[in-house]
Amino acid sequence: MDDTTGVGQRVAALRKLLGLKQHQLATAAHMSMSLVKKVEAGHAPASPAFTAACAKALGVEVTALTGQPYEELTVDTGQDRAGIPELRRALDSHEDPRLDGPVWDTARLRAALDEGEALRRRSRYTLMTERLPLLLQHLYANLNEASGTTATEEAHTLLHDAYSLVAAATYLFGYLDLTSLARDRMGHAARRSGDPLRVAVARFSRSTLQLFRGDYDLGMRNVDRALALAGEQGTPEALSVVAQLHLRQAIFEARRGNGRDADSHVDEARDIVSRGVPVAPYFQFASNRANVEIHSVAVPVEMLDGTTAVARAERTHLPLDDLGEDATRIGHHHIDVARAWVLHGNREKALQSLHTARAISPQQTRYHPAVRETLHAIAAADRRATDSLAGFARWAGVKV
Structure with a gap:
């Protein structure tokens, strides 16, 4: 196959x-x-x-x-993921960084990391991946220079954010061995950053693979520990983390078939963000109303309840000023809506949602397993493939 x-x-x-x-x-x-x-x-x-x-x-x-990782994707010709081999080599050199010039200072390292997160939010994963190897080499060298000084915690803080970007890129492209490695190193860096909330953030990140693999009990215990840790801090940033953790618990509960508990977690997050908390205190966070409503739609989708999901989606009007330029998050929402329309029995609406996701977040849409499954389901329900379906499937590298 x-x-x-x-x-x-x-x-x-x-x-x-x-x-x-x-x-x-x-x-x-x-x-x-x-x-x-x-x-x-x-x-x-x-x-x-x-x-x-x-x-x-x-x-x-x-x-x-x-x-995954869809190595035979003919539409890619290797360009989308061209940076992965060099990224793998950079990760292997964490104890022996190789640089031709001086190590970037902290301000330049922070600026490069923030640019990487901006690329992730705009779904520019190829460019982000291409930039990460050199950035990692400088971060490793920076950590070596900071060893034994007061700058060590800052060096680990920077590495924590870098591994967050590595995890995002490798997860999207399906190289989950690298994702797991990056998330392990996130935890290591978090514990040495001097910021307890980063430990909770690292646990949140680790739960993504636990969710993917169906390790629900382990993942929920992991998130519970993160909730307890964040709850001890009592800061606005901690509340933002708590809101995001409740949204993650909602998806865990939904996949376990506990719709009522899932909706309760969404309600908890909705209550927190309504008070006003920092939206993105850490990379890949979005503790705002729009993200809460996105998860409200995702819960019935995960429970295969297309009717409820469609009804919620039609009541959800995503304010772009709330989500900023988070194309990745908005694109994922439209992928979920496409799944909902398939479950609801409307193949035309499902395909429209996929086209919307592609326009907003093309790389995420091409490499997301749910998109491929949605395309197979649309094609199986109607063997008279439309030009629109056939064209989309060719672009995604899926035979229908």
């Missing part, structure tokens, strides 16, 4: 290879047999929860079912 194959086809192939019947897989994955049948036949998109549960039941990594 190449990377244009859907999750359902991969699940069916691996299930048969292991000699399992559909009902046996359904039992092992704690899913209904009807859902397994629909996904394998391509009549229903594989949700992240379904994919993670099947991966556990089949004894494989989730990426064995999603096909």
Whole structure:
């Protein structure tokens, strides 16, 4: 199977290879047999929860079912991810940085990091990835120079933010071994930064992979510890972190099938941001009303309740001044809305939402597993592929 194959086809192939019947897989994955049948036949998109549960039941990594990192994507020709090999080498040189010139000073390092976060928010992942290797070399050299001085905490603070950017880029492109490494190093840097809130932020970041892999109990305990740590601080920045952590718990609860608890976490976050807190005290944070409503839509999508998700989405009008230039977050929302329309049975609206996501955040849309599953579901429901569907699928490297 190449990377244009859907999750359902991969699940069916691996299930048969292991000699399992559909009902046996359904039992092992704690899913209904009807859902397994629909996904394998391509009549229903594989949700992240379904994919993670099947991966556990089949004894494989989730990426064995999603096909990431889509190395065979012909539409890419390597350009989107051209910076990944050099980024991998830079991460390996953390104890032995190599520079041809003097180490950048703290102000220049901070400016470069802020530029990287701005690129992430605008969904400019290729350019961000290309810039990260040199930045990491300077940060490693800066840490070496600061060792044993009062500047050590600042050096670790800068590294914490750099690893946040590395994690974002590698997660989007599907190189999850590098994502895991970056998030481990985030935690290491956070504990040496002198800022307890960064430890909570690192735990939040780590929970992303736990969510992806379906390690819900572990992930929720991790977020609970982060909530306790942030709650002890009592600052406006801490409240902002708490709001973001409640939104993460909402998605965990939704994937576990606990809609009421998920909505309660969304309500907690809504109450916090209504009081006025710093929107983005740390990279990849958005503790504001728009992000709360985005998560309000995401909860029923994760629970496969398209009707509720569509109704909430139609009541949600994203104010761009609230989200700033966060194309990544807005694009992800439209990917979720596309999933909702598929679940609701409106393939035309689903495709429209995907086109909107592509216009706002093209790289994220091309590499997001949910987009590929949505395209497979649209095509399976109507084999008379429209020019619009066929063109979008070619752009995304998906066979329909």
